[in-house]
Amino acid sequence: MPVDIPAAVIGNTRLTPEYNVLSLAAPGVAEHAAPGQFVMVKTAPGLDPLLRRPFSIFEILRDASGAPVGISLLNKRVGVGTSLLYDARDGDRIDCLGPLGKPFEPVDPPAEAWMVAGGVGLAPFATLAQALAARGTSMTLFYGGRSAADLFHESFFTGLGATLVITTDDGSRGERGRVTRPLERALAARAATLPVTMYACGPTPMMRAVADLAATHARPTFVSLEPVMGCGMGGCYSCVVRVTRPGGTHFVRSCIEGPVFDAASVVWDALKGGHH
Amino acid sequence: MADLSVKIGSLTLKNPVIAASGCFGYGLEYASAVDVSALGGVAVKGLFLNEREGHAPPRIVETPAGMLNAIGLQGIGVHRFVREKLPELRRLGVTTIVNVCGSTIDEYCEVTRVLSDAEGVGAIELNISCPNIKEGGIQFGCSLTGTYDVVSAVRKVTSLPLVPKLTPNVTDPASFARASEDAGADAISLVNTFLAMAIDVETRKPKLTNLMGGLSGPAIRPIAVRMVWECRQAVKLPIIGMGGIATVTDVLEFIIAGADAVQVGTANFVYPTLWADMIDGIDKYLDRHGIARVADLVGKMER
Numbered sequence: 001m002p003v004d005i006p007a008a009v010i011g012n013t014r015l016t017p018e019y020n021v022l023s024l025a026a027p028g029v030a031e032h033a034a035p036g037q038f039v040m041v042k043t044a045p046g047l048d049p050l051l052r053r054p055f056s057i058f059e060i061l062r063d064a065s066g067a068p069v070g071i072s073l074l075n076k077r078v079g080v081g082t083s084l085l086y087d088a089r090d091g092d093r094i095d096c097l098g099p100l101g102k103p104f105e106p107v108d109p110p111a112e113a114w115m116v117a118g119g120v121g122l123a124p125f126a127t128l129a130q131a132l133a134a135r136g137t138s139m140t141l142f143y144g145g146r147s148a149a150d151l152f153h154e155s156f157f158t159g160l161g162a163t164l165v166i167t168t169d170d171g172s173r174g175e176r177g178r179v180t181r182p183l184e185r186a187l188a189a190r191a192a193t194l195p196v197t198m199y200a201c202g203p204t205p206m207m208r209a210v211a212d213l214a215a216t217h218a219r220p221t222f223v224s225l226e227p228v229m230g231c232g233m234g235g236c237y238s239c240v241v242r243v244t245r246p247g248g249t250h251f252v253r254s255c256i257e258g259p260v261f262d263a264a265s266v267v268w269d270a271l272k273g274g275h276h
Numbered sequence: 277m278a279d280l281s282v283k284i285g286s287l288t289l290k291n292p293v294i295a296a297s298g299c300f301g302y303g304l305e306y307a308s309a310v311d312v313s314a315l316g317g318v319a320v321k322g323l324f325l326n327e328r329e330g331h332a333p334p335r336i337v338e339t340p341a342g343m344l345n346a347i348g349l350q351g352i353g354v355h356r357f358v359r360e361k362l363p364e365l366r367r368l369g370v371t372t373i374v375n376v377c378g379s380t381i382d383e384y385c386e387v388t389r390v391l392s393d394a395e396g397v398g399a400i401e402l403n404i405s406c407p408n409i410k411e412g413g414i415q416f417g418c419s420l421t422g423t424y425d426v427v428s429a430v431r432k433v434t435s436l437p438l439v440p441k442l443t444p445n446v447t448d449p450a451s452f453a454r455a456s457e458d459a460g461a462d463a464i465s466l467v468n469t470f471l472a473m474a475i476d477v478e479t480r481k482p483k484l485t486n487l488m489g490g491l492s493g494p495a496i497r498p499i500a501v502r503m504v505w506e507c508r509q510a511v512k513l514p515i516i517g518m519g520g521i522a523t524v525t526d527v528l529e530f531i532i533a534g535a536d537a538v539q540v541g542t543a544n545f546v547y548p549t550l551w552a553d554m555i556d557g558i559d560k561y562l563d564r565h566g567i568a569r570v571a572d573l574v575g576k577m578e579r
């Protein structure tokens with residue numbers, strides 16, 4: 001049951017000149033949010049930009065008694081809308097519609113959960129990691145960034161008991177290169193009898209590489225896709241993704257049938273990047 | 277409390293505010309967030325006889341105070357609509373207006389026949405104005421004889437209120453309103469989107485895979501208001517006006533220009549819960565101006 005809230009900005013932590021974590025007072029959204037769900041955010045009042053932008057719910061913010069009072073967004077400034085969110089100030093009102101979309105389904109032990117995040121694709125994994133921890137599922141976060149400065153919230157994940165595997169493009173932290181390299185080694189090393197479910201979010205080429213590895217190693221895998229989205233409610237048919245369904249491949253709306261999809265069902269060749 | 281009801285042929289709407297076709301799914305998508313039965317009506321996504329894939333993404337791009345879309349009328353086809361969507365729309369008490377598409381006159385007639393045999397369809401909105409498909413649609417809507425022929429052919433197969441939806445991509449929309457009236461339409465709706473383009477200057481590629489798309493949103497509103505006013509001067513038929521409506525002031529502007537009812541499309545993407553305030557705002561305005569019925573405001577521009 002999505003609600004539209006004029007959420008007050010209650011914090012804006014600028015992590016780097018590009019990344020920030022924006023905290024919003026939105027109890028009605030926070031209360032019902034499940035891991036992997038998103039909100040549609042009006043980045044500025046008025047007509048420019050006109051449309052909202054989809055954002056994964058990063059953290060659920062709670063008061064001293066543990067009651068959900070808000071959400072945070074992990075934002076990377078890449079365009080007009082994301083720059084406005086980078087510059088937001090405490091007390092600004094930002095219309096926030098959600099929670100929306102199909103959530104991740106956290107696996108139970110004895111299966112392990114392997115999360116694969118690239119850059120801002122870390123966003124949906126904070127809430128997933130909490131859900132996994134609550135189930136006692138062992139988890140690993142494979143986390144790739146451009147450089148050491150672009151890696152965030154590591155202690156949040158290790159605090160929940162996750163094993164971290166870090167890569168950076170420039171080698172300033174962890175292994176140098178793609179995050180899918182250590183992932184591939186880990187998959188090769190794991191006995192087929194030991195179950196593992198993978199969850200991936202990041203640049204499309206990364207998710208596609210994870211989907212390929214998942215197919216090779218026959219591991220169930222879910223990806224969180226981020227196509228251009230108009231409304232978030234299923235109204236406009238703009239955010240379609242081509243997926244395989246009984247009877248052939250179809251364009252389905254990622255806002256209501258996703259954003260989380262079985263990686264094996266996605267027709268990757270048909271996927272194009274998002275707007276910001 | 278003013279009388280907000282509106283008559284479109286034999287159909288009475290509770291109030292003049294309708295969700296625009298293609299901007300509200302099949303209506304059911306919004307039932308979790310909105311009381312869809314409180315709207316004057318819901319115009320569902322355009323339907324052909326068969327399912328349609330639509331265009332390859334990206335299908336939309338934002339433009340100043342508006343957006344371009346080239347969805348390509350992805351849809352489930354009329355038979356699945358009648359089976360899978362209509363019963364639930366009826367159960368929810370939605371006043372359902374079905375946006376009917378076709379590649380040929382025969383297809384428009386066949387889709388309309390199927391809908392006329394089903395229960396729960398309030399009106400037929402004849403989409404002869406979608407700028408995004410190659411065959412049919414706007415080809416009829418851009419020719420006076422095409423408009424007359426398709427409207428009169430569909431008129432013969434249905435007694436449901438028939439509402440041709442006109443394109444703004446012509447010099448004189450009023451002549452198309454007249455052709456619709458002559459062909460037996462019960463009302464007209466306008467405007468559909470304006471054929472438009474946007475180019476990424478870095479890559480030099482069109483921003484839409486389909487190259488062109490339809491412009492909607494507040495950017496088009498003054499042109500749409502002008503076209504509704506022109507049509508009001510030309511025909512007696514009820515007019516459903518739309519194009520960039522986002523606030524109650526916008527609704528009133530269309531009504532004063534000559535619209536009996538309005539549709540809201542793009543603004544719903546941004547504010548999907550806008551309906552109750554918008555309907556309430558009309559009521560408040562009418563009370564404030566001592567007008568008993570919304571019908572008494574239609575076309576009452578002062579000069």
Ligand SMILES: Cc1cc2nc3c(=O)[nH]c(=O)nc-3n(C[C@H](O)[C@H](O)[C@H](O)COP(=O)(O)O)c2cc1C
Nearest residue numbers: 296297298322345467468492493519520540541542
């Ligand atoms: C994404 C999108 C899809 C649309 N699909 C349809 C459609 O299926 N049939 C139709 O008659 N009009 C369609 N339209 C046009 C709208 O119903 C409306 O005429 C137009 O957008 C102008 O109103 P607005 O500015 O309030 O959006 C579509 C518009 C948009 C933005």
